[in-house]
Amino acid sequence: MAGERRAATRIPLAVDFCLLHLDSDTRVLCVPRNISATGILLDISLDPEVEGIAPGDVVVLDNFPESMHHLLTSREGEVVWTQQGLCGIHFFTPIVIGC
Numbered sequence: 001m002a003g004e005r006r007a008a009t010r011i012p013l014a015v016d017f018c019l020l021h022l023d024s025d026t027r028v029l030c031v032p033r034n035i036s037a038t039g040i041l042l043d044i045s046l047d048p049e050v051e052g053i054a055p056g057d058v059v060v061l062d063n064f065p066e067s068m069h070h071l072l073t074s075r076e077g078e079v080v081w082t083q084q085g086l087c088g089i090h091f092f093t094p095i096v097i098g099c
Helices: 050-053
Strands: 018-021 028-034 039-043 058-062 076-083 086-091
Touching: 039 076
Parallel strands: none
Antiparallel strands: 018 028, 018 058, 028 039, 039 086, 058 076, 076 086
């Protein structure tokens, strides 16, 4: 992609869904598309609450499959962009990805 700014390698994911907590009352159903040490790409187009997500929002990821819990030691991050039903989350603390 032209103008790519991310240095961390992305890993595609095959996960059905997770939840994105915007605050104590708002949860958004999303589908993770790929993950890197510094962030995650989410498809948020399935949920009507999607209009409430904006860059700068602090979010918490939840309801990942048990097999991913070792990856997501840090589940808090900030929305850095949204576009056409997708959003990019930057983790506050990078995660370790490896075998």
